[in-house]
Amino acid sequence: MADKPVRADKATAVAELTEHFRDSGATVLTEYRGLTVSQITELRVKLGKETTYSVAKNTLAKRAAADAGLSLDDALFAGPTAFAFVGGDVVEAAKSLRDFAKAHPALVIKGGVFEGKGLTKEEVSKLADLESREVLLAKLAGAMKANLSKAAATFQAPLTQTARLAAALQEKREQQDGAAAA
Known part of the structure; x- marks a missing residue:
C-alpha cells in the first residue's frame, strides 16, 4: 500500500514534465553535476522568467518525453540531468546556457529538442550563435x-x-x- 502514493507522485511528475515538453518552444538537456545551489540559482536568473530550469529523474523524464511524442537519444538521459524548458526566445536561452557553461565548466550541454526534433550539443551551440x-x-x-x-x-x-x-x-x-x- 505504501507504493500507491509514490506511484501517484511519479505519475504527477511525469504529467508535469510531459506538459513542459509540449508547451516549450525548445528544451535543452544539461548535466549540472558540480554546480552549487547558488550557481544553479544564478543560471535560472540568467535564463529569465520564460524558461524553467529543473532537475528530474531520467526515467521519469524519458517517459514524459515519450508521452509528449518526442523520440530522444537515450544517451541524453545518462547521468544527472536538468532540463531548460524554453518558453520565450530559444536563441537567447541557448546563448545564456552556452555563456554560463563557458563561465562554469561544470555545466555540460548534452543536447535538446527544438520543434519536436532532437538536437545534438553542436546544434544547440549553432542555435546560440544565431542572432x-x-x-x-x-x-x-x-x-x-x-x-x-x-x-x-x-x-x-x-x-x-x-x-x-x-x-x-x-x-x-x-x-x-x-x-x-x-
Whole structure:
C-alpha cells in the first residue's frame, strides 16, 4: 500500500514534465553535476522568467518525453540531468546556457529538442550563435525599408525624366523662337 502514493507522485511528475515538453518552444538537456545551489540559482536568473530550469529523474523524464511524442537519444538521459524548458526566445536561452557553461565548466550541454526534433550539443551551440529574434526582425525591417525606398525611387524616376524632358523641350522651343525672331 505504501507504493500507491509514490506511484501517484511519479505519475504527477511525469504529467508535469510531459506538459513542459509540449508547451516549450525548445528544451535543452544539461548535466549540472558540480554546480552549487547558488550557481544553479544564478543560471535560472540568467535564463529569465520564460524558461524553467529543473532537475528530474531520467526515467521519469524519458517517459514524459515519450508521452509528449518526442523520440530522444537515450544517451541524453545518462547521468544527472536538468532540463531548460524554453518558453520565450530559444536563441537567447541557448546563448545564456552556452555563456554560463563557458563561465562554469561544470555545466555540460548534452543536447535538446527544438520543434519536436532532437538536437545534438553542436546544434544547440549553432542555435546560440544565431542572432536574437529582435535583431533578425530589425534587419528584416531595414531590408524591407530599403526595398521600399528603391521602389519609390523607381516609381518616381519616370516622372523625374518626364519633367526633365519637358524642361529641355521648352528650352529648345525658346531657343528656336529666339532664333526665328532675330
